[in-house]
Amino acid sequence: MDLNKYYRKIPKVDSILENEKIKKLLEKTSRELVLDCVREATEDLRKLINDKPDNEDEINHEINNLIGKIALMLDRLTNYNMKKVINGTGTILHTNLGRAPISKEAAERARNIVTGYSNLEFDLEQGKRGSRYSHFEKIIAKITGAEAALAVNNNAAAVLLILSAIAKDKEVIVSRGELVEIGGSFRVPDVMKQSGGILVEVGTTNKTHLHDYEERITPDTAALLKVHTSNYKIVGFTESVSIEELSALGKKYNIPVIEDIGSGVLTDLSSYGLTYEPTVQNSIKAGIDVICFSGDKLLGGPQAGIIAGKKHYIDKIKKHPLNRALRIDKFTAAVLESVFHEYLEEEKAMENIPVLKMINMNIEDIKQSAEKLSKKLKDFSEFLDIGIDECLSQMGGGALPLERMKSYAVSLKPKTMTCTSFERELRNIDVPVIGRVLNDTFYIDLRTVLEGEDQVIYDGIKNLFK
Numbered sequence: 001m002d003l004n005k006y007y008r009k010i011p012k013v014d015s016i017l018e019n020e021k022i023k024k025l026l027e028k029t030s031r032e033l034v035l036d037c038v039r040e041a042t043e044d045l046r047k048l049i050n051d052k053p054d055n056e057d058e059i060n061h062e063i064n065n066l067i068g069k070i071a072l073m074l075d076r077l078t079n080y081n082m083k084k085v086i087n088g089t090g091t092i093l094h095t096n097l098g099r100a101p102i103s104k105e106a107a108e109r110a111r112n113i114v115t116g117y118s119n120l121e122f123d124l125e126q127g128k129r130g131s132r133y134s135h136f137e138k139i140i141a142k143i144t145g146a147e148a149a150l151a152v153n154n155n156a157a158a159v160l161l162i163l164s165a166i167a168k169d170k171e172v173i174v175s176r177g178e179l180v181e182i183g184g185s186f187r188v189p190d191v192m193k194q195s196g197g198i199l200v201e202v203g204t205t206n207k208t209h210l211h212d213y214e215e216r217i218t219p220d221t222a223a224l225l226k227v228h229t230s231n232y233k234i235v236g237f238t239e240s241v242s243i244e245e246l247s248a249l250g251k252k253y254n255i256p257v258i259e260d261i262g263s264g265v266l267t268d269l270s271s272y273g274l275t276y277e278p279t280v281q282n283s284i285k286a287g288i289d290v291i292c293f294s295g296d297k298l299l300g301g302p303q304a305g306i307i308a309g310k311k312h313y314i315d316k317i318k319k320h321p322l323n324r325a326l327r328i329d330k331f332t333a334a335v336l337e338s339v340f341h342e343y344l345e346e347e348k349a350m351e352n353i354p355v356l357k358m359i360n361m362n363i364e365d366i367k368q369s370a371e372k373l374s375k376k377l378k379d380f381s382e383f384l385d386i387g388i389d390e391c392l393s394q395m396g397g398g399a400l401p402l403e404r405m406k407s408y409a410v411s412l413k414p415k416t417m418t419c420t421s422f423e424r425e426l427r428n429i430d431v432p433v434i435g436r437v438l439n440d441t442f443y444i445d446l447r448t449v450l451e452g453e454d455q456v457i458y459d460g461i462k463n464l465f466k
């Protein structure tokens with residue numbers, strides 16, 4: 001087949017650069033960048049002709065659309081890709097949407113610190129080198145009862161670091177009911193392997209007794225590890241060993257007991273109508289030697305892995321070379337300090353930490369927000385059937401997997417397009433609105449829509465239909 005008939009139709013670079021639309025782009029962007037896109041687009045076109053020479057329609061369409069494609073490529077390259085979105089899914093810790101949102105106040109404090117120099121690692125009293133953990137270590141100790149603390153990149157890093165520092169080439173005993181996998185390839189056996197620790201599984205999936213642990217203790221045992229089954233529940237004929245019993249066993253044999261508690265819950269959630277989730281304080285009180293948890297799950301802070309416990313072990317962990325590779329930066333240190341500050345008073349935490357605020361929302365308030373938004377959106381009733389529906393929000397982020405919270409959603413059923421197209425359009429506006437689609441209807445759960453965002457939703461939909 002003679003492909004030249006197609007190749008001849010591809011405009012030459014010089015003539016592309018003379019195109020009015022491209023000329024406009026050249027005013028805003030560097031010539032190199034424009035040329036790169038021109039080359040990439042024409043190469044894609046040649047490849048298409050080569051690979052699918054029989055596809056005449058597609059090839060002609062792409063040739064005619066070449067300028068548009070170059071413009072789009074440039075647009076994608078020069079516009080910011082990471083942006084704010086509105087979470088109308090009702091999943092509070094939506095992993096794909098960045099888990100825990102940070103309060104404006106905490107972000108503002110961090111902005112102040114990172115746009116200039118700070119005492120990140122400078123002890124202002126002594127006038128010499130300080131520790132990046134000093135900004136929150138005392139507060140964590142105060143809140144949780146732990147002697148010392150540090151923070152690393154995330155909880156996966158925390159587990160890896162603890163095991164590397166305490167159990168390399170030695171045995172760690174874990175219950176078979178707690179060999180957890182968290183989304184994104186965190187698996188307890190794999191992390192153990194990576195750390196150099198040797199996994200000793202005990203008990204069965206549904207039942208593990210204290211004697212199961214005790215029978216496997218040898219001079220090679222470096223630690224007993226408890227992992228919170230944050231994202232699943234084993235129910236029915238089950239038994240696991242309490243942290244109190246495990247701590248006592250560790251003491252008896254002088255072996256440290258480590259707990260990966262997953263979410264950093266510092267408040268008793270059962271007083272807010274949720275299922276009780278084990279708190280960090282409770283574990284420390286029970287005698288756990290080293291505990292770790294996520295910064296951006298129920299704690300409601302930045303991505304981080306917080307490690308707290310007995311000073312002797314925390315010092316060892318701080319000194320481990322891997323810690324240097326996993327350390328947090330100044331953004332995280334600043335936000336962590338702000339978040340822990342809120343926890344000094346539980347009431348303040350419930351009010352000022354967005355995740356806790358969303359958990360603790362009054363159902364009547366959510367209903368009112370839904371009514372307010374649906375009323376606003378009535379301006380578009382020509383295009384949308386608008387209603388309010390009861391719905392169920394969830395925690396997400398692999399926390400409280402069975403918990404559902406009653407909530408209210410605005411339902412939007414498009415009249416002039418399919419719901420699939422509507423959902424796609426809403427994903428591609430300036431501030432994308434991410435919701436749930438059910439029975440050809442788009443739902444926005446108001447629990448996860450933050451203050452002031454109803455106007456943003458309104459503006460976005462207005463632009464779509466204008």
Ligand SMILES: *Cc1c(COP(=O)(O)O)cnc(C)c1O
Pocket residue numbers: 154155156157180182186227228229230231260261262263293294295296304305397398
């Ligand atoms: C979420 C979770 C992790 C991983 O934490 P990240 O902060 O996401 O790295 C590890 N262990 C448990 C038990 C968890 O729930």
